[in-house]
Amino acid sequence: MTQRMMNTVGFHADAEHGHGHGQFNPYISSNGNSNGNGHLQEPNGHLNGSSGVTLTLTNGTTNGNGVLKPVSRPSHDRRKSTPMMPTFMVSAPGKVIVFGEHAVVHGKAAIAAAISLRSYLLVTTLSKSRRTVTLRFPDIDLNHTWNIDSLPWDTFSHPSKKKYYYDLVTTLDPELVAAIQPFLANISTDKSPDLRKVHQNSAGSFLYMFLSLGSQSFPGCQYTLRSTIPIGAGLGSSATIAVCMSAALLLQLRTLSGPHPDQPADEARLQIERINRWAFVYEMFIHGNPSGVDNTVATQGKAVEFQRTDYNKPPTVRPLWDFPELPLLLVDTKTPKSTAFEVAKVAKLREKHPKLVGAILDSVHKVTKSSADMIEQLDFDTNSEESLKELGELMTINHGLLVSLGVSHPRLERVRELVDHEGIGWTKLTGAGGGGCSITLLRPGVSREKLDRLEQRLDEEGYEKFETTLGGDGVGVLWPAVLKNGMDEDHEGGMEIDLDKFLSAQGNEGVEKLVGVHGGVGEREGWKFWRVES
């Protein structure tokens, strides 16, 4: 029988959610109206922007579990101070592109699936008197603090520039990018030029989003990120950070409803859409010309067919609910690459040979569409050699087309060669190429001996093998940051995740054990997700 991943990951009856600590509710203010979708409207009929939301929500109180409850007050009341937000956490998954990378940047279709490796962002609100915002990204040795009041709010809030949380932003405004530059100048001056550039890029993406969405009244806070995804390996690490940051800021601004157990799928979809839109802005700053597929999968999770034909419009995203649990081997070449560089290389090649490269991109598109059709056929069976062979052949073709676009790497070709030599399966690069990761669809019934031999060779040659499942949940929220993790629990059976614990968790295992969405034992109580699967 065909094994379908959707049965194995992340699906629980709603009744299991919403108990324990911190459940979100749509926040309807006393003077704001709901538009029927649980979204706030200003009296003038417009949806609130970030500043509007801050205003209308300052009358919320918590129920002791960090759940905000709307409280009515007459409109002439003095504005009261916002109760301090509990420390909370957001998380987003990495991805593999199964078909269609690079072609997707040029308007063709791609299929991508979420993986179980994830990024985790802890958001700590500071006391009212501390007017600073800090990025703490220990994985890349970045720790930088700005004074909130010194940031260029005037430039970003000018009526000709101001953007709201519901806006679709498809290009970066050069004037706003320029306004940020002075605030990047003194970052990591003691680090190597390359690392400094990475830090400035991360910080720039953050500031662009923070200044676009926030306002000067934003509380002081610290954003601490840890990730179990290898950086720059083609598994969408940057998109996970983009999604975590977007979700965190939108939650801080209280512009999101949910996630909560009885949330209608349509409403959940809208929240996901909003998070995704701002994650795309972050990605634009990091990569220049992203397709949006990475942030879409990191937000929505599961597996999707994605296509963006017009960059001024949202992409077409078709969830592949029945995406099969493919027997995949994920190999990291441990060769760093730059997505921006590889994407620019293909664009240059296309400029030089428009017809030829156009034909290659069209072929990739056809491969992607054929594989989507194949996967969705009822008789596709992950235990059948025939089904896997058909899909595997499409992977081989896709890889060949990527080679002809010039984005493979000798280390990727070496994996393919080793796999082909043993007749173990079908291999293609995944992500931007130029290094990074490959995926191999394993042929059923391959002997353990052959697999061991391959693993030994890969090990000897400095490759790293990852075990991951495909199609897990998208962006998740832990509000407040309290978890049952079998460690040092309090009398209520939960453990507060504080900054020190988070920073001192040892390696990927330590992070997973402390805060992991799954923690190795299925979905954990506490983490909540926007459910869009209907």
Ligand SMILES: Nc1ncnc2c1ncn2[C@@H]1O[C@H](COP(=O)(O)OP(=O)(O)O)[C@@H](O)[C@H]1O
């Ligand atoms: N754990 C992390 N902590 C901080 N920043 C990260 C982390 N992982 C990724 N990034 C950011 O994402 C960039 C890598 O993105 P990219 O080149 O697209 O690789 P990937 O293929 O993994 O997405 C890094 O340069 C950094 O800016």
Ligand SMILES: C[C@@](O)(CCOP(=O)(O)O)CC(=O)O
């Ligand atoms: C090459 C591309 O299709 C995927 C890049 O993925 P990654 O950054 O290598 O994880 C670019 C994009 O879709 O924006």
